[in-house]
Amino acid sequence: MKKSLGAKTLLYPTPVCVVGTYDREGLPNVMTAAWAGICCSSPPCIAVSLRKATYTYGNIMERKAFSISLPSEDYIKQADYFGMASGRDEDKLSRAKLTAVKGDLVDAPFVKEFPLALECRLLHTIEIGLHTEFIGEILDVKADEGCLGPDGLPDIEKIRPIMFSPEGRKYHGVGRLLGNAFSVGREV
Amino acid sequence: MKKSLGAKTLLYPTPVCVVGTYDREGLPNVMTAAWAGICCSSPPCIAVSLRKATYTYGNIMERKAFSISLPSEDYIKQADYFGMASGRDEDKLSRAKLTAVKGDLVDAPFVKEFPLALECRLLHTIEIGLHTEFIGEILDVKADEGCLGPDGLPDIEKIRPIMFSPEGRKYHGVGRLLGNAFSVGREV
Numbered sequence: 001m002k003k004s005l006g007a008k009t010l011l012y013p014t015p016v017c018v019v020g021t022y023d024r025e026g027l028p029n030v031m032t033a034a035w036a037g038i039c040c041s042s043p044p045c046i047a048v049s050l051r052k053a054t055y056t057y058g059n060i061m062e063r064k065a066f067s068i069s070l071p072s073e074d075y076i077k078q079a080d081y082f083g084m085a086s087g088r089d090e091d092k093l094s095r096a097k098l099t100a101v102k103g104d105l106v107d108a109p110f111v112k113e114f115p116l117a118l119e120c121r122l123l124h125t126i127e128i129g130l131h132t133e134f135i136g137e138i139l140d141v142k143a144d145e146g147c148l149g150p151d152g153l154p155d156i157e158k159i160r161p162i163m164f165s166p167e168g169r170k171y172h173g174v175g176r177l178l179g180n181a182f183s184v185g186r187e188v
Numbered sequence: 189m190k191k192s193l194g195a196k197t198l199l200y201p202t203p204v205c206v207v208g209t210y211d212r213e214g215l216p217n218v219m220t221a222a223w224a225g226i227c228c229s230s231p232p233c234i235a236v237s238l239r240k241a242t243y244t245y246g247n248i249m250e251r252k253a254f255s256i257s258l259p260s261e262d263y264i265k266q267a268d269y270f271g272m273a274s275g276r277d278e279d280k281l282s283r284a285k286l287t288a289v290k291g292d293l294v295d296a297p298f299v300k301e302f303p304l305a306l307e308c309r310l311l312h313t314i315e316i317g318l319h320t321e322f323i324g325e326i327l328d329v330k331a332d333e334g335c336l337g338p339d340g341l342p343d344i345e346k347i348r349p350i351m352f353s354p355e356g357r358k359y360h361g362v363g364r365l366l367g368n369a370f371s372v373g374r375e376v
Contacts, residue, residue, distance in 0.1 A: 002305065002330040004292070009232045010304065010329045010342060012258060012349040013201050013362065014225065037202065037225025038354065039237045040316040044197045047235060047321070049227045070200060076366050080373030096376050104192070116198065117190065126314060128228040128323060133235070135316060141198045142190040149356065154198060156353045156360060161200040163351070163362070165344045166226065168337065169370060172344060174201065174351070175363035178264050182357055185268030188284050 009035075013163030016079050016171070019048055020067035020100070020109045020117075021059035023087065028100035028109040030092055031056045032083030034164045035131060036068065044138040046120060049131035055087035060134055064122040065106035068136075069114040072160040073173050079162060080171070105139040115144040115159045197223075201351030204267050204359070207236055208255035208288070208297045208305075209247035211275065216288035216297040218280055219244045220271030222352045223319060224256065232326040234308060237319035243275040248322055252310040253294035256324075257302040260348040261361050267350060268359075293327040303332040303347045 017036040021029050035049035046068060050057045060066050071079040078096040085092055093100050093111070100109035103119040110117035120136030149155035162171050178184075205224040209217050223237035234256060238245045248254050259267040266284040273280055281288050281299070288297035291307040298305035308324030337343035350359050366372075 001333055002300075003333050003336065005329040005331055005341075007232050007326055008329050009226045009229055009234075009326065010306070010331075011203055011205075011224070011226050011234060011256070012304070012342070012344050012347050013203055013351055015199055015201055017199075035226045035228070036199070037227075037235065038197045038199050038223045039225075039235060039321050040223070040319040041197055042318040043316075044195050045316055045319075046197075046199060047225065047227060068199070073366060077372050077375050080367070080369055080371070081376035082373070084370060084373050112190075116200070118198070124314065124316070126312065126323070128231075128233055128312070130230040131228040131233075133227045133323075135314070135321075138195055138197065141193040141196050143193055143198075145189055145191050148191065151356065153193075153356045154200070154353075155356065156200050156351075156358065159200050162366060163201055163344075164369060168339065168341045168343065169368060170344065171366040171369055171372070173363035173366050175361035178261055178350060178359040178361050179268070180357060181268055181352060181359055182272060183268070184265050184359070185270070185272050187265050188269035 009166050016162040016164050018069040018071060018082055018111060019056050020069055021056050022063055023059050028093055029055055029087035030082050032079050039135060045135050046138055047133050047135050049133045051131055063107045065108040066120050066136055067103055067108045067110040068118040069111040070116040070161050071114045076162055076171055115147045116154060117142045197354050204350040204352050206257040206259060206270055206299060207244050208257055209244050210251055211247050216281055217243055217275035218270050220267050227323060233323050234326055235321050235323050237321045239319055251295045253296040254308050254324055255291055255296045255298040256306040257299040258304040258349050259302045261350060264350055264359055303335045304342060305330045
């Protein structure tokens with residue numbers, strides 16, 4: 001039997017994305033967002049939703065650019081911290097002893113120590129409610145060479161991304177390989 | 189060292205979401221989408237992106253409603269099949285021997301056998317490129333009672349959702365608990 005839980009933001013899994021921006025003074029800032037997802041294949045785009053109150057919101061509005069860095073499991077503490085503190089109050093990267101690298105193609109920094117980074121230019125801004133959705137065109141993806149598989153693509157088991165459970169507020173890692181997409185369904 | 193991979197839709201993890209709709213004749217249809225994510229906390233909203241060519245696209249435009257059902261690992265074959273076949277050509281739920289249940293609050297069906305279902309009414313339609321993003325307000329979440337934890341919320345380890353790796357096209361399960369959000373970061 002199914003139980004009705006009401007109107008809640010429940011989805012499993014959600015990614016743990018660290019949004020990188022520059023502020024007015026040109027200082028790099030990062031914040032962790034769980035409300036993100038790919039939203040178009042061509043042009044390749046990612047959507048990330050932020051509250052107006054965040055420091056990152058103003059930075060994106062001003063610079064029209066952001067990055068998404070994906071922390072590996074090794075950086076779970078730093079990623080969690082990036083979601084709790086504000087760049088208005090402290091230099092989060094310095095405190096976490098992590099390094100900002102300026103994007104090649106956009107006016108935004110990514111986190112050097114994290115295995116994957118997306119450079120995005122702002123395409124659309126959609127006011128929804130408490131959150132504003134920023135749709136960014138992915139101009140380039142950068143991955144640690146050690147995280148690539150034999151096909152030259154990132155291997156999720158080497159990236160070891162973190163997933164977030166909304167409401168329950170827990171982080172989990174990636175589990176076992178279940179099968180190949182566009183393949184296992186042929187048996188139905 | 190990081191290697192540049194070009195403009196690609198890479199994000200880890202992405203959820204495996206099954207979108208439920210009714211067509212003009214009132215027949216239930218389901219399709220699997222990987223481009224989805226929560227996009228607002230208040231009102232609670234989810235964004236799912238679909239190509240215009242899909243049968244589901246027309247159904248949502250007409251009915252202004254959809255559901256998101258999350259398959260557990262047990263239904264990986266059915267979920268993969270739902271992403272390969274079209275409701276224009278076949279009755280996917282019948283072939284997969286799964287059951288459509290009419291939503292309580294919206295004009296869309298969800299999949300009875302899947303552990304979690306979100307009932308959504310269409311709020312916004314955003315044309316991006318190849319994909320159109322549908323933003324739906326989550327009016328209710330329904331979860332199998334056996335998947336709830338002691339706090340009354342779904343437990344990701346009981347839901348056992350599937351995650352999809354874009355480009356590499358692999359499915360993985362949920363791994364081990366890494367820590368509590370808004371907590372482990374205090375150590376930084």
